[in-house]
Amino acid sequence: MRRGAAVAVAMGAASLPALLCGLPPQPASHVVHQQTQAVSVIFTAAPMYESLAALHGDERFPQGAQLMVLRDGRTQALVPELAASADASVSFDAKSVLFAGKKHASDPWGIWEVSAQGGAPRLVLAGATDLIRPLWMPQGRMVYARRGPGGFALESAALDGSGALKLSYLPGNFVPDDVLRDGRVLFESGFPLGAGAPPEMFLVYADGSGVESVRCDHGAGSANQGREHGRQMSLDSKAAGAGDIVFAQGGRLARFTSALAAEASIAAPAGEYAGDVTEMPDGHWLLAVRGSGRKRFALAAWKPGAGPVAIVAQDVSRDLIEPVVVAPRAVPNRHPSGLHDWAFGNLLALDARQSRSGALSGVPASVRAETLGTDGRVLSLGTAPVEKDGSFFVQATGDRPLRFILLDAEGKTLRQEQGWFWVRRGEQRICVGCHTGPERAPENRVPQVLLRTTMPADMTGGPASAAMGGGH
């Protein structure tokens, strides 16, 4: 979504009385939506908002940003003592807020914590580079994006900043959007992963394993304008659509829902939406939207499937975005990491011939694995045979970029992965085929490669540094 994009259709509720907020904080003139009287809402107010900037390694708030809290019909700055603040994430018990902040405007973004009731903020984690989009995880940890030489990387750490764990292992920019109820981190990056530009949403377990696209209908729906700022709707697990991931797609709202392999549109009132939709306890959604002729995102409440949006807060000089509700919510499941103490990962493909991309032009005879050198050059890790049933079993160095190329008997490329992925050290992973999509479950059969050998082909680019072990 680009800043300043024109909105052709008027918002249904744009004419409703609005809550104004500006710099410096001003008292509310009127609270429009009942729900905002019952719960506090924290949001980011920014004179300039470049929603996709982080995916290019740039600054989303080039003119600064400030977290505001809407409570009891009044708005005020949440942490006025800081020069900049954004990206609020409310703890599961609703008592505390993590956010990205700067004490001085020239500082890099750091991660701060403040009581949901306000008060003095505490610096949780700072570095020489930006740390943005912190999100609460189970077990007293958080996930965020850290700017590095290759872009923003996903990282998690304890709330005292210790125990940092990198979750992404590709060059590129990876920005967390949400922590799903099942414990996985929802993040956005360019598609194809590690190689592309349009924003897409991906998932990874809390230990960095199992990275994959949420869905594989890339580019479907709206001229490939990309998906951004997704969040899981899950406050009421029995509500219709519970667990859906709602996101912005070219300024409109769409969702991934459990039953479908492709995104589903959301029949929301006309307007341009910024994503980061949050859910209020009564099921209304709180969203950032701008209507026809308006340059600024306002906050609005909307009951899915019912009527127009109702403006909750707007500001003539700032975009109001990234709303979060200060309310308790379920703690996501902890991920019991099953990573082994190995330097490599094992990868098994059940049938590499299968793909959403259609039938292969020839019979695959081997598979070549490639990685990226530190200088960005593509390096071959070797080849391994592909069995007649399309299966192969390889061992690859962990925590490195990885992709596979299927070759025919003459060594010609039959299919090549568009992007990159990684396998964590000690991870064992299986795919049904090459890009079959998450809707494809495996057939129940022993892949031929395992009938021939239980030893994976070595594609580590050198001797593996740890012996296999384990047991359970």
Place this chain on the structure above:
Amino acid sequence: MRRRLVMAAVCAAVVSMAALWQPELAWVAAQPSASAEERYASPLEVLLSPDGARLYVLCQGTDEVRVLNAATGRVLRTIAVGHLPRGFSLSPDGGRLFVANSWDDTVTVIDTESGRVKATWAAGFEPSSVVEDRAGKLLYVADRIGNNIAVLDAVTGEEKTTLAAGRGASYLAMSADGSRLYATHVYPNPSSRQEGNRTPPQSEITIIDPVRARVVDRMMLPDIAGVFHLALSRDGRLGMVAQVHPKNLVPLAHVEHGWAFADTLTVFGADVGRKSVEVPLDELDRYYAMPFGVAIAPDKSRIYVTHGGSDCVTVIDTKKLLAYIHAHPEPFAENLAASANYVVARIAVGKNPRGLVLSRDGARLYVANRLDDTISVISTRAMSVVQTTRLAGPEKVSALRRGEQTFYTAKYAFQGQFGCSNCHIDSTFDGLRWDLEPDGFGKDIVDNRLIEDLVGTEPFKWNGGNPTLGMECGPRTEKYFYRSQSFDDRTLVDLVTYIRSLPSRPNRFRAANGELTPAQDRGRVIFNRTVDKLGQAIPEGNRCAYCHSGPKGTSQRSFDVGTGKTVDNSSLFDTPQLMSVALTAPYLHDGSAKSLEEIWTVYNPHDRHGRTNDLTKDELNDLVEYLRTR
């Protein structure tokens, strides 16, 4: 008194602390009282009288049939039946109610007018379902352990014949016109030795001519292990079974994308247009575990399926389903997005929903929620629960009950894909070999084991790696099976309490007075012998009774008996217990022996698994006969 209370509080605290470390310790304090008053009703199946006025509820936990006013839920009558009833049905005229009592091997015949038991008939091994033919002449009983259908005279109860059915024969359904009887089974049929132990499971629907008492067809269900209820449309053009499709041949490296189980229906009949089609019920991110009961609306517009692991009922639009089937001639069982094309609702009900029945007009659907003792009444028009009837029973949910609920729910696995009961069907086993991930892909293939009467059989796992059930069911299950945050300490204690409480089922091969038949006694002598037929002393470690010692037939130690394979990380295996060993084929750690006999005739060429090569076939048969009494 006060002192006693203080002591109780101290004990409770100690138990609670201990539970964190050792669920077995907590179990001692959590042992439930066995008094009948505290038994939970555990409704398993429901039926409606022909006029729709009475709802019959089969209460497995209290060994009763409770007769309820179908409109109000008020109890009209309670009828005691045999032990652990598993299935029941009405005679075509509604005058008699037949109950299959699984653990005392009987069928109870009840006069529905008087509510009195008119007869109790012997009916094979572990009767699980019973249906009378249209003429009222023959009574068909599915016997789970017998793996057959016993055919009784419907008037006298005399057994006329038996029909071979699938392994674990359990559920019967008669076509509306009475011309065909369909039988399903809960364990996969055994594969042949030539097929090996790494082939997909297969089940069947046994189709019987109920007039002639003959099997007329066997509809194969490839890839299926665990088949439950079957339903047929009134016009006879559509039939379906609720079933589980395991993924036991693929290494269980993760759970997402349907990696462990698929929950499906097999749909067949003239409406389908081909022999049969497997229809998935799951979604990409959410699973509907253990489909059990299935019902088709009288007008065939809707199909209802209970999910014992997911506490809900799936509603399918039949027209949409058939349209999807006709538009997709290729198999689509692996497509997790398919269900969006025909599933129109998922209705939350109570815990562990099992049997269900539709009112004659199809307006109301009654669902038996086994593990919270309720009946959900669903308005099929509104597609929501409009009434929940709670059956009388203990108010308090005991540790044992909580453990049982934990055992049967799928909510702890990643995305709710499966629960303990997926692999331990009705708290037994699944007859499958699994490739678990941590040992490596394609390595250490392990046969699933029965979990009855486990106390005194520790350690667990084939490599003996887990010394307690707490370890077996706790961190191991969380990390390598469920792949998601699972049980807290109390829940784990409850679960272990439940598993430890599971008794051995009655042994059908041993006389009630404990006496052995001559063949069994000869086998006992062989089992305990110390000298072979050549007069040579058998080394201690090569005697059956040495490793398989003690009352449960295990020394609780590991041995190398020469059965290791090249894909095994170790050839040392925990000595399996022998209780109910006759029921748990295949054998050996990886299920490579299809029968007890094969253990010695195929997999013991060098007498490392006991001295047996001096025995004749008859003597091996005697040994098998003895083992069947364990």
